[in-house]
Amino acid sequence: MNNKYFFIFFLFLTSSIVFSQSAVEEKLKAHVTYLADDKLEGRATGSAGEKLAARYIVSNFMAEGIKPANIEGKNYLEEFTLNAGREAGKNNFIELTGVVPNERFDFFKDYNGTLIYPLDFSGNGAVNGEYIFCGYGITAPELNYDDYKSKNVKGKIAVIKVSTPEGGNPHSSYFKYIDERDKVKTAISNGAIAVVFINEDVDYPELEKDFSHNITPVEIPVIYYAKSFVPQFNKVVSIKISVELNQITKIGYNILAYIDNAAKYTIVVGGHYDHLGYGETGGSLYRGEPVIHNGADDNASGVALIMELAKEINASNFKNNNYLFIAFSGEEMGLYGSKAFTNSELAKKYDINYMLNYDMVGRLDSNKTLIINGVGTSPSWHVLNSIKVDDIKIKTTESGVGPSDQTSFYLKDIPVLHFFTGSHSDYHKPGDDAEKINYSGIESILEFSYALIDSLNNKGEIVFTKTKEDNNDNAPKFTVTLGVIPDYTFEGSGMRIDAVSDGKPAFKAGLLAGDVVIKLGEHDVVDLMSYMKALSKFNKGDATTVIINRNNSAQTFPIQF
Numbered sequence: 001m002n003n004k005y006f007f008i009f010f011l012f013l014t015s016s017i018v019f020s021q022s023a024v025e026e027k028l029k030a031h032v033t034y035l036a037d038d039k040l041e042g043r044a045t046g047s048a049g050e051k052l053a054a055r056y057i058v059s060n061f062m063a064e065g066i067k068p069a070n071i072e073g074k075n076y077l078e079e080f081t082l083n084a085g086r087e088a089g090k091n092n093f094i095e096l097t098g099v100v101p102n103e104r105f106d107f108f109k110d111y112n113g114t115l116i117y118p119l120d121f122s123g124n125g126a127v128n129g130e131y132i133f134c135g136y137g138i139t140a141p142e143l144n145y146d147d148y149k150s151k152n153v154k155g156k157i158a159v160i161k162v163s164t165p166e167g168g169n170p171h172s173s174y175f176k177y178i179d180e181r182d183k184v185k186t187a188i189s190n191g192a193i194a195v196v197f198i199n200e201d202v203d204y205p206e207l208e209k210d211f212s213h214n215i216t217p218v219e220i221p222v223i224y225y226a227k228s229f230v231p232q233f234n235k236v237v238s239i240k241i242s243v244e245l246n247q248i249t250k251i252g253y254n255i256l257a258y259i260d261n262a263a264k265y266t267i268v269v270g271g272h273y274d275h276l277g278y279g280e281t282g283g284s285l286y287r288g289e290p291v292i293h294n295g296a297d298d299n300a301s302g303v304a305l306i307m308e309l310a311k312e313i314n315a316s317n318f319k320n321n322n323y324l325f326i327a328f329s330g331e332e333m334g335l336y337g338s339k340a341f342t343n344s345e346l347a348k349k350y351d352i353n354y355m356l357n358y359d360m361v362g363r364l365d366s367n368k369t370l371i372i373n374g375v376g377t378s379p380s381w382h383v384l385n386s387i388k389v390d391d392i393k394i395k396t397t398e399s400g401v402g403p404s405d406q407t408s409f410y411l412k413d414i415p416v417l418h419f420f421t422g423s424h425s426d427y428h429k430p431g432d433d434a435e436k437i438n439y440s441g442i443e444s445i446l447e448f449s450y451a452l453i454d455s456l457n458n459k460g461e462i463v464f465t466k467t468k469e470d471n472n473d474n475a476p477k478f479t480v481t482l483g484v485i486p487d488y489t490f491e492g493s494g495m496r497i498d499a500v501s502d503g504k505p506a507f508k509a510g511l512l513a514g515d516v517v518i519k520l521g522e523h524d525v526v527d528l529m530s531y532m533k534a535l536s537k538f539n540k541g542d543a544t545t546v547i548i549n550r551n552n553s554a555q556t557f558p559i560q561f
């Protein structure tokens, strides 16, 4: 499941029971246990661990006699490339001239416990010029405040303090100007050729140095030059700055196995096998030293299911469609694998009837509540209501757009479903391990899927329908986040928090998993939609209050985005 898209959808549920220790369950357990083993190091896209996972999945398809899809010379594998943030190249330094001797500091080196480094959104290149102090780099006409007043910054390097004239106080009217990227924009509009941020406030945190995410850089070098060096600037004549942050390109592989029934239409059954590695790829909700994220539920569970479902379909008499089983990579970094496939020449060879996506199906609860997203993508999905397997109770949402690979197919006008057993406190954290998986639950979902495919076997091509979300602007757009995972299965009034991301606004405010948000600022929160609408009213830096229900008592917390 992919974080970035997590908030787009919302849902409804119901409930159920199963127990067994079948041969299928044993197989599912073996798959998840292997894929979620530390040996695979969290299966980050492009990593050695992911290649081991790919080999395991391919071996299983081969062993079951399920052939590669028609990919010339690649034997089950479809290669694609993706951008994975940036990494430091050779030319990263700052040189101060006018001091004797000239002083040069290489970025990322430790100078008495202090690092100098480019910010994540820095542009590349080398500049050389005079510097000019520009205070906090803030122009705030409504506050009658302008750090650039009667300053000629053109062609110079702007030296700017982090924070604001009133510090980091979120209630200050200066607070909305605290963002470094905004300050750089202001500096550029004044003609600056580079920006050096300095930090004179002992209480103000160091700026983050994380280049693992994809970001659009600004056009000029931007560096952070920490507190202990600040006095140097008084004697310096000019500054040379060089920044080189190179794009990292990774190669990922989708795995495609095919059951060819010489039919007109093909059903795609998919699930992603990549995960977060050591948490370095940016989707991790864990803050701390890098540690393996095994991703048993996310998404060894889905891959185990599709491998066993492939076996059952192969042995079945469902011959009216062909079947393409795809284990996607690059999902966690932004649905790269499924996008690569749906945009490929290869995909054009198939007339895809519908797509079933399995992402996080390993935590079926004791009520047996299976969440199925995307039922609005075809009227034929009404058959779901008549499928009775192991007391599974389904809870459905309409939208074809969600935080996983079905989205890539939906956007090609293909009916989709996403099967999901709900989020939990181990979501995108190191605790998502194999021993917490409900294997009989996966088997129930497998049998449910088998029954679904059976019920559509004689129906030919099913009709695609667009879902509401994309023909109107009802979905609120928001730029801030609390840093929580909502409980999508919660049926009470409000937004129940399933997990709190370390270091994010909710965490800082002291909110806990289990808290139910009922009010954000002046906006009532009664469900996920109203929660998202409330979020959309705030901007980065805003401070407000959040009212939550904790153990049946309402409590108010100040919070800052």
Ligand SMILES: [Zn+2]
Residues within 6 Å of the ligand: 001, 002, 003, 298, 332, 428
């Ligand atoms: Zn995920």
